[in-house]
Amino acid sequence: xIPLSHYLILSATLFAIGAAGVFLRRNLITILLSxxxxxxxxxxxxxxxGRFAGDLDGQIITLFVMTVAAAEAAVGLALVIALFRHRESxxxxxxxxxKW
Amino acid sequence: MPxxxxxxxxxxLTVIASALVIxxxxxxxxxxxxxxxxxxxxxxxxxxxxPFVAVAQxxxxxxxxxxxxxxxxxxxxxxxxxxxxxxxxxxxxxxxxARWGTLLAALLVVQLGMALSAVGQxxxxxxxxxxxxxxxxxxxxxxxxxxxxxxAFEATSILILVAMVGAVVLARREGDE
Amino acid sequence: MHAAGAVARPAGGDGGALMDGLLRxxxxxxxxxxxxNLLILASAILVLAERKLMGFMQQRYGPYLVGPHGMLQxxxxxxxxxxxxxLRPKGADKYLFTLAPVLSVVTAFVAFAAVPFGAETTxxxxxxxxIKLGIADVNxxxxxxxxxxxxxxxxxxLAGWASNSKYSLFGGLRASAQMISYELAYATSxxxxxxxxxxxxxxxxxxxxxxxxxxxxxxxxxxxxPVGFMIYVIAGVAETNRxxxxxxxxxxxxxxxxxxxxxxxxxxxxPQAEYINMVTMSAVATDLYLGGWHxxxxxxxxxxxxxxxxxxxxxxxxxxxxxxxPRYRYDQLMMFGWKYLxxxxxxxxxxxxxxxxxxxx
Numbered sequence: 001x002i003p004l005s006h007y008l009i010l011s012a013t014l015f016a017i018g019a020a021g022v023f024l025r026r027n028l029i030t031i032l033l034s035x036x037x038x039x040x041x042x043x044x045x046x047x048x049x050g051r052f053a054g055d056l057d058g059q060i061i062t063l064f065v066m067t068v069a070a071a072e073a074a075v076g077l078a079l080v081i082a083l084f085r086h087r088e089s090x091x092x093x094x095x096x097x098x099k100w
Numbered sequence: 101m102p103x104x105x106x107x108x109x110x111x112x113l114t115v116i117a118s119a120l121v122i123x124x125x126x127x128x129x130x131x132x133x134x135x136x137x138x139x140x141x142x143x144x145x146x147x148x149x150x151p152f153v154a155v156a157q158x159x160x161x162x163x164x165x166x167x168x169x170x171x172x173x174x175x176x177x178x179x180x181x182x183x184x185x186x187x188x189x190x191x192x193x194x195x196x197x198a199r200w201g202t203l204l205a206a207l208l209v210v211q212l213g214m215a216l217s218a219v220g221q222x223x224x225x226x227x228x229x230x231x232x233x234x235x236x237x238x239x240x241x242x243x244x245x246x247x248x249x250x251x252a253f254e255a256t257s258i259l260i261l262v263a264m265v266g267a268v269v270l271a272r273r274e275g276d277e
Numbered sequence: 278m279h280a281a282g283a284v285a286r287p288a289g290g291d292g293g294a295l296m297d298g299l300l301r302x303x304x305x306x307x308x309x310x311x312x313x314n315l316l317i318l319a320s321a322i323l324v325l326a327e328r329k330l331m332g333f334m335q336q337r338y339g340p341y342l343v344g345p346h347g348m349l350q351x352x353x354x355x356x357x358x359x360x361x362x363x364l365r366p367k368g369a370d371k372y373l374f375t376l377a378p379v380l381s382v383v384t385a386f387v388a389f390a391a392v393p394f395g396a397e398t399t400x401x402x403x404x405x406x407x408i409k410l411g412i413a414d415v416n417x418x419x420x421x422x423x424x425x426x427x428x429x430x431x432x433x434x435l436a437g438w439a440s441n442s443k444y445s446l447f448g449g450l451r452a453s454a455q456m457i458s459y460e461l462a463y464a465t466s467x468x469x470x471x472x473x474x475x476x477x478x479x480x481x482x483x484x485x486x487x488x489x490x491x492x493x494x495x496x497x498x499x500x501x502x503p504v505g506f507m508i509y510v511i512a513g514v515a516e517t518n519r520x521x522x523x524x525x526x527x528x529x530x531x532x533x534x535x536x537x538x539x540x541x542x543x544x545x546x547x548p549q550a551e552y553i554n555m556v557t558m559s560a561v562a563t564d565l566y567l568g569g570w571h572x573x574x575x576x577x578x579x580x581x582x583x584x585x586x587x588x589x590x591x592x593x594x595x596x597x598x599x600x601x602x603p604r605y606r607y608d609q610l611m612m613f614g615w616k617y618l619x620x621x622x623x624x625x626x627x628x629x630x631x632x633x634x635x636x637x638x
Contacts, residue, residue: 021122071263077172078270155420163427
């Protein structure tokens with residue numbers, strides 16, 4: 001039998017891995033991938049709690065999160081392409097010209 | 101018993117693949133490892149009696165979003181030496197930031213450990229062995245989606261349209277008509 | 278077993294005592310083994326069938342030297358491919374170069390796992406209890422097949438990338454862009470036929486097509502959804518990179534597209550994946566539109582023979598199309614998929630939904 005806490009710890013771990021990726025990597029695409037990992041961790045939490053409460057809403061919210069993630073990935077990658085064309089670099093530290 | 105084995109298998113696949121994703125130099129490998137991680141998550145969703153979400157995960161995430169990532173990685177073929185250089189000159193590796201950041205991270209881990217150990221109250225079985233009286237069929241999900249969540253559904257479709265138009269506009273070259 | 282809504286629903290007629298406890302993985306394993314080998318046999322037969330039919334359509338004999346009427350030609354082909362030298366270009370990515378054909382062929386085989394190919398049968402009395410023919414009876418089978426075939430894109434795009442050659446890269450990018458474009462029309466036509474059967478399970482869709490109208494016309498979905506059927510077949514052909522939509526692997530245009538740099542076994546896996554994808558598409562089209570294993574007057578226990586005949590008919594049409602119709606140019610191909618096929622399938626879905634609502638209200 002798999003208690004709910006197992007699923008929660010798993011999604012917390014995934015979220016932490018995603019957050020670490022966002023902080024520690026200096027490549028725009030890898031940062032976007034880490035954001036996707038975080039979104040998936042959240043999805044897992046929703047579905048686990050949905051099953052725990054016997055409610056379908058957990059799965060439905062997950063569908064919406066997936067759709068929003070798809071939209072965000074599309075726009076994010078379009079931005080990455082536009083940025084790369086501008087500066088020929090995928091390093092976030094190359095786009096600091098607005099800093100004082 | 102088989103449920104426990106499959107849970108640990110899929111969980112291990114997901115965690116290890118995700119950990120490798122953030123550690124890879126080559127973004128191509130990162131994308132493929134993330135697809136493997138999504139496969140593991142899909143297995144976990146099936147164990148949680150959410151077959152539609154499991155298949156939607158493969159169709160949407162692994163089948164569409166990751167293809168998009170793959171295309172972009174192939175188009176923006178940034179050299180691997182540059183990527184390694186960027187990680188080496190990371191602002192988080194500066195001495196002051198590194199010391200304080202490590203302290204904060206240790207504090208966070210301690211706090212997370214304390215919070216998670218209080219999760220013991222959630223030792224309720226979830227998944228196939230849980231109370232089987234809930235009927236999660238695709239029909240019920242469709243019904244709920246189109247009655248209780250109509251507004252969210254319509255708003256999401258407009259969101260996708262906006263994102264599609266936005267992506268096309270943003271990725272266009274300057275001076276194109 | 279848990280309540281309705283679980284992923285696999287072993288209902289009655291599932292083999293009874295055969296499917297209990299430890300014997301269950303053995304039985305499923307045996308079925309997987311048999312179906313796997315039958316699929317490989319099918320792809321071998323298709324190799325021969327394609328070349329013989331191509332020959333006859335071009336008013337010449339196909340292969341006729343090896344074995345009677347060239348029936349051992351596939352074996353000769355496979356032996357030749359096995360003995361060729363395994364090349365890998367110097368700049369090619371070490372792991373991805375081998376992963377790409379493996380991914381292609383694995384997704385091709387896995388997609389067939391969710392497709393049922395027969396009703397309950399005791400296989401002419403060999404088994405004690407009737408068993409449903411099909412590896413997995415999933416209640417979201419249509420989506421599983423769609424999901425796995427959409428993973429097939431990776432094999433091709435990775436092959437194009439990993440070969441480190443511009444012909445391969447162009448071929449790979451074009452092929453994957455084509456596949457994801459036609460996935461839209463494919464999914465929308467699937468949605469329309471699911472409306473008719475009311476269930477995502479392929480087995481239930483087939484069973485909803487049993488019986489006849491007016492005593493002689495079988496209740497197949499193709500009569501209710503002719504436009505949807507055409508759209509599905511066209512999208513299916515485009516998905517498998519075959520017939521008029523095979524620009525990415527066109528011999529005359531791109532050397533050999535994404536599999537230019539491949540040789541020997543790695544190369545052999547690509548056409549194998551293509552043939553298995555053809556078989557899966559034909560099987561799913563048969564299940565969804567042509568009534569699967571039902572035929573008026575035939576005992577469902579022998580339905581798998583009917584199923585085989587229908588799938589063979591589809592495969593013949595595949596091969597016929599390839600050697601009759603000229604190839605689409607790439608921009609024509611994309612325009613057709615986005616501007617004609619997808620709107621047509623959306624209109625089909627709306628009309629179907631309206632009619633279902635009208636006749637069920």
